Amino acid sequence: MNPPVDGNVYDCLIIGTGSAGATLARELSAKGQRVLMLERGEHRPLKETVWGIASILNEVKVAHKLKDPRVFAAGGSTAMYLAVADDPPLETFRAAGIDLDDAYVEAQRELPLAETPDEMLSPQTLRLRDAALAEGHAWTKNRMLIDHGKSDGAYDYGSKWKAVAFVEDALRNGAELQCEAVVERILIENGTAVGVECRITTAPFRSRIARFFAHKIIVSAGSLATPVILRKSGFEEAVSGGYFIDPSLAVIGSVPGLRGTNCFAGTMGATLEDGTRLLDANVHRFYFNMGMVQSFRPWRMRAYGQHVAIMVKAHDTVGGGLSAEGRYFKDIDAHSLECLQSGLAAAKGIMTRAGVTSMFTTPMMTGGAFGTLSLTRDVDAGLQTRIRNLHVCDGSLIPAESRVAPTLTLVCLAKYLAKHLLQASATTETVRAQSTEPVALAG
Numbered sequence: 001m002n003p004p005v006d007g008n009v010y011d012c013l014i015i016g017t018g019s020a021g022a023t024l025a026r027e028l029s030a031k032g033q034r035v036l037m038l039e040r041g042e043h044r045p046l047k048e049t050v051w052g053i054a055s056i057l058n059e060v061k062v063a064h065k066l067k068d069p070r071v072f073a074a075g076g077s078t079a080m081y082l083a084v085a086d087d088p089p090l091e092t093f094r095a096a097g098i099d100l101d102d103a104y105v106e107a108q109r110e111l112p113l114a115e116t117p118d119e120m121l122s123p124q125t126l127r128l129r130d131a132a133l134a135e136g137h138a139w140t141k142n143r144m145l146i147d148h149g150k151s152d153g154a155y156d157y158g159s160k161w162k163a164v165a166f167v168e169d170a171l172r173n174g175a176e177l178q179c180e181a182v183v184e185r186i187l188i189e190n191g192t193a194v195g196v197e198c199r200i201t202t203a204p205f206r207s208r209i210a211r212f213f214a215h216k217i218i219v220s221a222g223s224l225a226t227p228v229i230l231r232k233s234g235f236e237e238a239v240s241g242g243y244f245i246d247p248s249l250a251v252i253g254s255v256p257g258l259r260g261t262n263c264f265a266g267t268m269g270a271t272l273e274d275g276t277r278l279l280d281a282n283v284h285r286f287y288f289n290m291g292m293v294q295s296f297r298p299w300r301m302r303a304y305g306q307h308v309a310i311m312v313k314a315h316d317t318v319g320g321g322l323s324a325e326g327r328y329f330k331d332i333d334a335h336s337l338e339c340l341q342s343g344l345a346a347a348k349g350i351m352t353r354a355g356v357t358s359m360f361t362t363p364m365m366t367g368g369a370f371g372t373l374s375l376t377r378d379v380d381a382g383l384q385t386r387i388r389n390l391h392v393c394d395g396s397l398i399p400a401e402s403r404v405a406p407t408l409t410l411v412c413l414a415k416y417l418a419k420h421l422l423q424a425s426a427t428t429e430t431v432r433a434q435s436t437e438p439v440a441l442a443g
Helices: 019-030 050-054 076-080 090-095 101-110 123-134 164-172 225-232 285-294 298-306 334-353 407-435
Strands: 009-015 035-038 057-063 066-071 113-115 143-145 176-178 181-189 192-203 206-219 247-254 268-271 277-280 307-313 358-361 390-392
Touching: 009 019, 009 192, 019 035, 019 076, 019 164, 019 407, 035 164, 035 206, 066 076, 101 407, 123 268, 123 277, 123 307, 123 334, 164 176, 181 206, 181 225, 206 225, 206 407, 247 298, 247 334, 277 334, 285 298, 298 307, 307 334, 334 358
Parallel strands: 009 035, 009 206, 035 176, 206 390
Antiparallel strands: 057 066, 113 143, 181 192, 192 206, 247 307, 247 358, 268 277, 277 307
């Protein structure tokens, strides 16, 4: 694959190759659009190893003592996610003039979406399910982005859907990919986006500045990176409405005699009356061991199969902002902390019912920082900003009113935008063709 050439002009330039960016590239290139993808990370095989995770993981401070993880790699955060597939909040988007119905139908045909069959639920998951039901919770299955036919009845990293598959589809369609590219700013002329200036790594501690041009620029860099890029490009109102982080924690404990196996986390859960979410957090042994080291409890690694875990996720009030220096700041409101504690009490009740004899609670973490931009304030129904030909499509547009695991929603949103851009391109070509037709002279 030859690297993109500086100064080239594309139909569409996409910043970021996560769920939204990869889907856009795939959809647009399949229809003959000349597409360039810019990716901050590398495009290489992904592995669940200490080095594999450490080499792609990055964290951004989003509140006091809280950092939100993000991934620098082709495919974005799907390289290391639970693969929970919440339904997109169709009504919320429709109220903003964005109809995702057709995109949702199409996504469900193309993606491996299914609940985990009972026979594939691990002993840990079943123990928590039975205990939660006995406690009176509506503990139900979540749809997952997992091809269970590839997992052979057990956990398999390769069976999770990853956006890098769509990146590779786009490359086969003729799209181009520039990795290790850090976008400095959007190039704007007379209120219209015309290109991107980025810094490309050429060797350790060496880089060069490159400029690429396109008729349409789509920023899909992620909910935290996109506002920073927009700010650097003169879009000062980015993050003016705040954002949410869904403060979370996990309670972990051991059940004597339980003989657990490696399993997919997030397959089941419940939502409490105040909206707090409880989620089966029985992770693969690799992530469990990493967590025990970070929690200064390495002795628990030997008894992985006896451990069960529940994630508690509360909804915080939208707030905070982005400083002039590009740093995020936010205070967590008292009500969300109260919800987190009530959710923790419910989780401990389930753990006790499950037979846990020794448990501990992790420090607070984020459930994901999203909603840094507004569907109604920052973009129009075509996801275009006030700067012509500059569009946004990523987790920054996940609405606070309908908080969901974002992957399926982002695929749908990208399909919607791709259709919108293709229609606009077709209209432009028609007008251009009509304007160049010879005019018959009377006589």
